[in-house]
Amino acid sequence: MNSLLEIHDLHVHFRTRDGVVRAVEGAELSVDRGRTLGVVGESGSGKSVTALTVMGLTRFPNATISGQIMFDGTDLVKLPDNQMLSVRGKRIAMIFQDPLSSLHPLFRIGWQIVEAIRNHEDVSKKVARERTIEALREVGIPSPEKRVDSYPHELSGGMRQRAMIAMALTLKPDVLIADEPTTALDVTVQAQILDLIRRLKDEYQTAIVMITHDLGVIAEIADEVAVMYAGRVMERTSRQKLFTAPELPYTWGLMRSIPRLDAPRPGRLDSIAGLPPSLIRLPSGCPFHPRCPYVMDVCLKAEPRLEQSEPGHLVACHLQAEERRRIGRELTTRRSS
Amino acid sequence: MSDNSYTTVANPGLSEPGGSNDLIVVRGLTKHFALTRGVLISHQLGQVHAVDDVSLEVKKGETLGLVGETGCGKSTLARLVTRLIEPTGGQIVFDGKDITRWSRRQLRPLRRDMQIILQDPYSALNPRRPVGAIIGEPLRIHKLGSKAERRSHVREVMEMVGLNPEHYNRYPYEFSGGQRQRIGVARAIVTKPQLILADEPVSALDVSIQAQVLNLLEDLRDEMGLTLLFIAHDLSVVRHVSDRIAVMYLGKIVELAPPETLCSHPKHPYSGALLSAVPVATAEAEEARSRRIILHGDPPSPVEPPSGCRFHTRCPKAQQICSEVEPPLEPKGSSEQLAACHFPLSEEEIERAILRPPES
Numbered sequence: 001m002n003s004l005l006e007i008h009d010l011h012v013h014f015r016t017r018d019g020v021v022r023a024v025e026g027a028e029l030s031v032d033r034g035r036t037l038g039v040v041g042e043s044g045s046g047k048s049v050t051a052l053t054v055m056g057l058t059r060f061p062n063a064t065i066s067g068q069i070m071f072d073g074t075d076l077v078k079l080p081d082n083q084m085l086s087v088r089g090k091r092i093a094m095i096f097q098d099p100l101s102s103l104h105p106l107f108r109i110g111w112q113i114v115e116a117i118r119n120h121e122d123v124s125k126k127v128a129r130e131r132t133i134e135a136l137r138e139v140g141i142p143s144p145e146k147r148v149d150s151y152p153h154e155l156s157g158g159m160r161q162r163a164m165i166a167m168a169l170t171l172k173p174d175v176l177i178a179d180e181p182t183t184a185l186d187v188t189v190q191a192q193i194l195d196l197i198r199r200l201k202d203e204y205q206t207a208i209v210m211i212t213h214d215l216g217v218i219a220e221i222a223d224e225v226a227v228m229y230a231g232r233v234m235e236r237t238s239r240q241k242l243f244t245a246p247e248l249p250y251t252w253g254l255m256r257s258i259p260r261l262d263a264p265r266p267g268r269l270d271s272i273a274g275l276p277p278s279l280i281r282l283p284s285g286c287p288f289h290p291r292c293p294y295v296m297d298v299c300l301k302a303e304p305r306l307e308q309s310e311p312g313h314l315v316a317c318h319l320q321a322e323e324r325r326r327i328g329r330e331l332t333t334r335r336s337s
Numbered sequence: 338m339s340d341n342s343y344t345t346v347a348n349p350g351l352s353e354p355g356g357s358n359d360l361i362v363v364r365g366l367t368k369h370f371a372l373t374r375g376v377l378i379s380h381q382l383g384q385v386h387a388v389d390d391v392s393l394e395v396k397k398g399e400t401l402g403l404v405g406e407t408g409c410g411k412s413t414l415a416r417l418v419t420r421l422i423e424p425t426g427g428q429i430v431f432d433g434k435d436i437t438r439w440s441r442r443q444l445r446p447l448r449r450d451m452q453i454i455l456q457d458p459y460s461a462l463n464p465r466r467p468v469g470a471i472i473g474e475p476l477r478i479h480k481l482g483s484k485a486e487r488r489s490h491v492r493e494v495m496e497m498v499g500l501n502p503e504h505y506n507r508y509p510y511e512f513s514g515g516q517r518q519r520i521g522v523a524r525a526i527v528t529k530p531q532l533i534l535a536d537e538p539v540s541a542l543d544v545s546i547q548a549q550v551l552n553l554l555e556d557l558r559d560e561m562g563l564t565l566l567f568i569a570h571d572l573s574v575v576r577h578v579s580d581r582i583a584v585m586y587l588g589k590i591v592e593l594a595p596p597e598t599l600c601s602h603p604k605h606p607y608s609g610a611l612l613s614a615v616p617v618a619t620a621e622a623e624e625a626r627s628r629r630i631i632l633h634g635d636p637p638s639p640v641e642p643p644s645g646c647r648f649h650t651r652c653p654k655a656q657q658i659c660s661e662v663e664p665p666l667e668p669k670g671s672s673e674q675l676a677a678c679h680f681p682l683s684e685e686e687i688e689r690a691i692l693r694p695p696e697s
Contacts, residue, residue, distance in 0.1 A: 042543040042546075187572070187614040187616075188610060190616075191614040191616075195631065213544060214544075214616065215618035216617055219618045243618065243620035254545065257547070258547075258573070259573045259574055261573045269548040269551055271546075271552060272545035272548070275513055275515065
C-alpha cells in the first residue's frame with residue numbers, strides 16, 4: 001500500500017566555498033490523504049530543506065539531489081522543471097513561517113490569490129475573484145468582500161497567515177506543507193490557525209506536512225511524527241507513541257528541555273549539552289553522539305540505521321530496544337505525574 | 338572575582354542603607370504615542386494607548402514576568418521603567434529615587450544599574466566589533482577600571498556565561514545563536530547591574546539552546562542577586578523563571594499573581610484564555626484542546642481602546658457593566674493575586690477550560 005507522498009533515501013547536498021553541506025541525508029517520510037505528518041527538529045536539522053525539495057525549490061546549480069520523492073506515482077526528483085510547475089502550488093502547496101515576506105507588499109491580497117488561480121486554471125478574472133472571496137471567507141477573514149482589496153500591511157499577522165492558507169487551499173491541493181506556520185504568531189492566534197488547518201484537512205482530506213520545532217504543536221495536530229536531526233530522520237512513530245514511549249535519546253532531550261505549564265516547576269531545566277553539529281563536518285558514527293548522555297563505543301564508529309523497534313515505530317539508535325523503552329516510559333510517566 | 342579597584346565602584350547603590358525592599362515602584366504609568374500624518378505640516382490623528390495607568394512594585398531580587406500578546410504594551414512598559422522612552426504620565430521610583438523627570442545626563446550613571454538583553458542576538462551585536470569589545474563597551478562608557486582591568490574583567494564575565502575567554506577577539510558571526518545570546522547576557526551583567534530587562538531573551542533560540550540560556554539566567558540571578566524584568570510571549574517560559582507574573586492586555590495589567598497561582602487558578606478570563614491556548618506536549622493534548630477557550634478575532638486597536646474593561650469585546654463572560662465600568666486591579670481570592678475583572682473565573686470554569694497542573 002503506497003502513501004500519497006513517499007520520500008525514500010533522500011539526499012540533498014549543497015556545494016559551498018567551505019565544503020559540502022549535507023543538509024538532508026537519507027530522509028524517509030510518508031504521508032497520506034487526510035493525515036498529518038509532524039516533522040520536528042531544530043534549525044539545521046534538514047526539515048525545511050526536505051520540504052523545499054519536495055516543492056522542487058532546491059534545484060540550485062550547486063545542489064545535488066538524489067533519492068526518491070514519490071507523489072501519486074510520479075518521482076518528483078526526476079520530474080523536469082516545466083512539469084514541476086503544474087504540481088507546485090496546484091497539487092502540492094506550501095505556507096511559510098513569515099506571511100509578510102511571502103506576500104508581495106505592493107499588490108492587493110486578492111490580486112495575488114487570483115493570479116495563483118489563473119496560473120493553474122483557465123477561468124475568467126471574475127470567477128477567480130469570486131473564488132478568492134469564498135476562500136477568504138472560508139479561512140475566517142471577516143468581511144472578505146472588503147479584505148480582498150487590502151494590501152498585506154493592512155492585515156494583522158494572523159490575518160495574513162489566513163490569507164496565505166486561503167491562497168494555498170483555493171486550488172484544493174492534495175498535499176499542504178506548512179513550514180512553522182504559527183511560530184511568528186501569538187498563542188491565541190496560533191490556536192485559531194491550528195484549528196483552521198485541522199478543519200480543512202478533515203473537509204478536503206488534504207495530506208498535511210507540519211514542520212515545527214514546537215512539540216506542543218505536534219501534540220495538537222500530528223497523526224504521525226518524524227524527529228529529524230542533522231539531516232536524518234531519527235525516529236518515526238505515531239503521536240501517541242511519541243508522547244508515551246519515545247525511544248530516541250534526542251527526543252528525550254527535547255522533552256526534558258521544554259518548560260511545561262502542566263507540571264510542577266523543576267529547579268533547573270535539563271538542557272541538551274553542546275550545540276547541533278556542523279553539516280559540513282559531521283561527527284563520526286551517530287551524529288548525535290557528542291551530545292548524547294547514553295553514548296557507547298559503537299556510537300562513535302557506526303551510524304545507526306532507522307530500524308523498526310515495534311510495529312509502526314522506527315528508531316535510529318544503538319541502545320538496546322528494551323533499555324530505550326524503559327527509559328522512554330520512565331521519562332513520560334515522570335512527566336505526567 | 339579578583340579584588341581590583343573596579344569592584345568597589347561598581348555598585349554604589351546596593352550598599353546604601355535606608356532603602357525599602359522595592360527596587361522599582363511605578364504609579365499610574367502611562368505612555369501614549371502620537372499618531373501623526375504629514376511631513377512638513379503634521380497633524381495628529383490620534384493616540385496609541387500603549388501603556389495606560391499601570392501601577393506595580395518589583396522587589397529587590399525578584400523576577401517579574403510580563404506576558405501578553407503582540408502589541409499589549411509589555412515592552413513599552415519595561416522601556417518606560419528603565420526610562421528608555423519618555424512617559425506621558427505617572428511616576429517611576431528606582432531604588433528609592435524618583436527618576437521620572439531625570440534628564441539623560443542625570444540618568445547616565447544609573448544606566449550601569451539597569452541593563453537590557455534583547456530578543457534577536459543577530460541584530461543586537463555590532464557585527465564589526467570583536468566580542469571582547471562588545472562586552473566591555475558598558476565598562477568603557479562608564480569609565481570603570483583601567484584598560485587592563487576592563488580586559489581581565491571581560492574575560493571573567495565571558496567565563497561566567499560559558500564563553501571561552503580565548504574567543505575575546507572573535508567576531509559575532511563566528512558564534513551560533515545560543516552563544517550570541519550568551520554574549521548579550523555577558524554585556525548586560527558586566528557592570529554588575531541591579532536590574533536586568535530581558536525582552537524575549539530566548540524566543541529566537543532552538544529549544545535545546547533555550548533551556549541552556551534560561552538556566553544561565555537563573556544561575557546569574559541567584560549568584561548576583563539580580564532583579565529581573567522578564568518579557569516573553571511564551572507562558573511556559575515565563576512561568577518557569579518568574580516569582581510573579583503580570584498579564585497585560587491592551588496597555589493594562591489585567592492580572593498579577595505568583596506563577597503557580599496564575600497557572601492553576603487564573604481569575605481573569607483573558608489569563609484563562611491565554612493559558613488554555615498554550616499547546617501542551619503530552620498525549621492528552623487532544624483532551625486539553627476540547628476544553629480550550631478560543632478567542633475570536635484579533636485584539637482591538639489601541640488607538641481607540643474599548644470602553645470599560647478593555648477585554649469586554651472578546652470576553653466570553655462579558656455583561657453590560659463590563660462595557661461601562663472599568664474594573665480596578667484588586668485582590669481576588671488571596672492578597673497575592675490581583676485581577677481587574679467584574680466576573681472573575683470560578684473554579685468550575687477553570688476546571689473546564691484548562692488542563693490544570695498538579696499542585697506542587
